[in-house]
Amino acid sequence: MKVLAARRAALPALLLPFIALPDAAAADEQTLIVTASPQPVSELDTPAAISVVDGDDMRRATPRVNLSESLGAVPGLQVQNRQNYAQDLQLSIRGFGSRSTFGVRGIRLYVDGIPATMPDGQGQTSNIDINSIESVDVLRGPFSALYGNASGGVMNITTETGREPATIEASSYYGSYGSWRYGLKATGAVGDGSHAGDVNYAVSASRFATQGYRDHSSARKNLANAKLGVRIDDVSTLTLLFNSVDIKANDPGGLSWDEWRSDPQQSPRGDQYSTRKDITQTQAGVRYERQLSERDDLNVMMYAGERQTTQYQSIPRGPQLNPASAGGVIDLARYYQGIDTRWTHRGELLVPVSITTGLDYENMSEQRKGYQNFVMNNGVPDYGQTGALRRDERNLMWNLDPYLQSQWQLTDKLTLDAGVRYSSVWFDSNDHYIAPGNGDDSGDASYRKWLPVSSLKYALTDAWNLYASAGCGFETPTINELSYRPDNQSGLNVALQPATNETVEIGSKTRIGNGLLSAALFQTDTDNEIVVASSSGGRTSYKNAGKTRRQGAELSLDQQFAENWRLQAAWTWLDATYRSNVCDDASCNGNRIPGIARNMGYASLGYAPETGWYAGSDIRYMGDIMANDENTAAAPSWTVVGLNTGYKFDFGPWKMDLFGRIDNLFDRRYVGSVIVNEANGRYYEPAPGRNYGVGLSVAYAFM
Template sequence: MLPALFPLPLLAADNASQTMVVSAAPAASGLSELDTPAAVSVVSGDEMRHAAPRVNLSESLISVPGLQIQNRQNYAQDLQLSMRGFGSRSTFGVRGIRLYVDGIPATMPDGQGQTSNIDIGSIDHIDVLRGPFSALYGNASGGVINVETETGQQPAMLEASSWYGSYGSWRNSVKASGATGDGSHAGDVSYTVSASRFTTHGYRDHSAAQKNLGNARLGVRIDEASTLTLLFNSVHAEAQDPGGLTAAQWRDNPRQVVSNVTQYNARKTVDQTQGGLRYQRQMGEDDDLSVMMYAGERQTTQYQSIPVVAQQRPGQPGGVIDLARHYQGIDTRWTHRDTLFSVPVTLTGGLDYETMTEKRKGYQNFIGNDFGVQGDLRRNERNRMWNLDPYLQTAWQFGDRWSLDAGVRFSTVSFTSRDDYITARDPDDSGSRRYHRWLPAASLKYAIDDGWNAYVSAGRGFETPTLNELSYRSDNQNGLNLGLQPATSDTVELGSKKRIGNGLLSAAVFQTDTQNEIVTDGTVNGRSTYKNAGETRRRGLELGLDQQFGYDWHLKAAWTLLDARYRSNACGSDSCDGKRIPGIARNMAYAGLSWAPEQGWYAGTDVRYLSDIAANDQNTVRAPAYTVVGVNSGYKWLVRDWSLDLFGRVDNLFDRNYIGSVIVNESNGRYYEPAPGRNYSVGLTLSYAFR
């Protein structure tokens, strides 16, 4: 049996027994897409960096079935990312999906995550897990994205990379990696250190941004049975916020912004630093122990374009958000391998504890007649959220063909708020909530032959309101939105995977029923309020093909059909029963073909289709469907220990005018975030191996 690895409870395949075990640090190549009895995709770091800007995950993850990932052209709000429709409501950051970077959650205990600290330049691989087994990760409904940084190896490598694109965009980065020994002897050390800087003027007016990012991973072999890995990450980002446009404004000039955006200088600044320590020890031939500890802090300051008259209302928290967050956690796990009645069994049990403390302040975004400056204090509170999750998973191998994987997690999420801003017009809004759920999941797999299997799985997901969703009530009421309830999702999935030559064909059909789905109630000038929508249902079909032709040709294709609808009580008196859930495309398709020999000329093209997207609950406003094409070509020199890679690319080749993403239920009618027209870029990577 494959030993249970660390740092997070991923479901990894045991190639020897063809079962799935709870695993936390997948093998260097990631999960086994064929043997894992779940809808899973693995994207390699080399693939993500090939002829690409290396700035956003949307450049490469668009090839994953079931994953809708869009660049808002707004770095103040992060990418718009949803999996099987979960997360589509988010006006900023990532919602409904658990994110991990080297075992450290990029998703906070409340379920809110961000991708700003992910360094594409040093990624080894990304595992994307969709479907019922996401229940084993706790506070999420759509799935899991796990990012693993490269482990340094011999020989030592030094790499410098630059990229320059349209709209004043550029990125410079440097990476060093290496190792002493092969990692199997006491005292062996491996390291990967990277740093990058990205700057853009932005496609739209008032959309400039810059980001500095650093990432480090140091591994030490303590003795024959144990290893220690140190992790460090830091990011500083500044971005203007262009907001959305109405349909008329988009058609007139997609690059414009409304006047109050510039009047109040809408913008955001983020500083985040975190560190982690991962300890792994083989306690015996059949037992492993792993411990992951981490801590970090995140400072966010955001200026919103809220009019003065609205900011002066009683209970209104102003137009400047000042957040200081401190978070930490520990995940401890024991894995045991044995036989029961001659049946091989793997048993993994663990305890995951995460906590976050937030100091949230709100200020007016004006002083007298000066706008876009921090004014009087309007909000001051201390929030604390924690979750404590014991979990257990088993993997049973019944002969050569049948295997059963089953697990359960008991998730407890607690929220407490202490209001330190109390006036005659703004009473005490302190409060607390605690949520509990049992989260079972199971999968039964049948191996038709060595390269073809089928599976059926079922599981329950759990999604609590985030601190941001609890922070504001609708209709300009003051106080916390403590009436918001967590959403619970039950999913059943059927899937099959078949190896075809040097490729893999995968298919999955699923149905997810959700109670108390959390949806956007309204969005005004960048601030959203939320409500529960009763019942929703998602039914989908996902097809994926990853095929290697010969040695140099590579084809990737994906198609997703997703029917996501309200079933009851979505819009109050104005019924939305049967309407599509906004922000979700019914059809997505991708095809990419590349010719990439080890050296010399290479070239590639990709096509992406997205059907129309409803922007509001009533489905009266929609972003039109679109198809965009990209092309790239380059040349790679390999001379002794030197490597030089020069490329150019054109995106949106036919200059389509389309909507890149929507702001769901935007109350001013500014639903649309336009995407750029035809744009160009060039890149250069130079590396040297110290042999």
């Protein structure tokens, strides 16, 4: 079992730098890396709230389908499975992203350095292949501001790099509700990566299918991920990246309180409207790394991709007859690309200093159409069919962000980090559907913001660090939020301004034997929080809510003891409230921001030797969550327990892992997630009762 005190993780360079690496002699002491290749990272030495989750831990006795299975030990991260593969996971960091009704909002996501978040701040997790993850790094706090738009936090996923010997692995999982997954992975290398011509590779593919816990919630997902690295010469390497995902999922929709209490598995509108979503996405990237000198590195990342989405919604015929309605079918094609170029210099200026400067460019074009979700059949609407065109627009967005980051080793114990990013985001929309009662909604908007950050770290001892940090962030409206004005007039919603925030944080990290104890206190004040203004006639508009405050505390412990035992625990207290006029009167001032639990807790205890029997148990607690701005509806708090056990066989080149698990052991009825401010009061997305699963993986290494 790994020694936690020496645990390291890799932060690839595509993540914007916020801690630079000083001279080589101090490399082992430092943390967040700015070079393009993965390098060692220490959670202890990072002057920010960061958690690193190992890929092997994520695959131990889990289905390997959703990130929500294995990120419970990360404080400040609220990740919930909607039991709805048409809408992705509900994910927020310190309350940012909680209002998103689909996809991921307010957080920057990266997979092998390629953003899974579009320039407007909307992201998704559907292309993340747990079967090939090397590590997941979750950054919370002020330093996330250096990642530009949607800076409530950062989640970076790094996939495995192939190594000798060549290995092939087949894995499978079978669970409740007709769920199953098959996966195949091959990794390997020619050479050790230090000589010209050395090559490494990692290829993974999987297929997942489920009938779903709820009615009308079946889904099918195909996923592939590949990485190929080549050592060009003594000073440069090239890495090729490829990812593809194909999803077909029914959408069970949300339930009202009475519907949830009477039958949480029902989907009253799913079959009636044949609600569903089809998604295909393919992307590729190339990363070039070159050592210019002993003190200088150049890193360039380029990528491009496309994403096609078709979604059928549960909107009745009546509202769609409104001339301003966009219909009940979304047909969306997105094409995106980008390049991030950076240079890092390590030297001395009175004290050891490292400087990184770079330029990040991203753009996306979008063809968005809307159709009625019915055709008339003998005077009766036949739902689930593509009807008349009701929306047709072409949207463009792009950003160009220069950034500068430096680290100063002021003394042996004191380190200063300071940086700034100038983020510029442009939107342009051309409306091609103009009809009586549905005017021209074309328009353009642009936003710019300086994003400074700084941090001081003081090493009390080799095993105990204190830090304080501060930074500014901002979050622009998405294209969807800009589309319609709340006054029902034509044109882009240009009155909608970005949400801006200022965050301060103090923290402590202490190594305790073979473990790490971390604590953080933070406060974030936001101006112009973006919330729903109105939702009617098939159109949802947005407005700025004024001021909000998020303040809280995070505590985590990751402790190894008695060689093969491991204890993990995390607690989050988050007080997130409106501080101004979000409900157009004084009634919501002081209310809790919906979608955010005030308290979250997690604890797990596991016995995990390298081979033989292993077992574990975890307990998760989620406080009550408000469902609307008025705080008149809420999802109750809940606590659930899970158990797992398995056996690892080792027969020379053959390795086998057979396991079983039980989730929600005591069959607790609870709401897994809420749809914030749902216009019809259907806020609740139920979680399954007691459920079971078994899995098997077999690997062969070509010695």
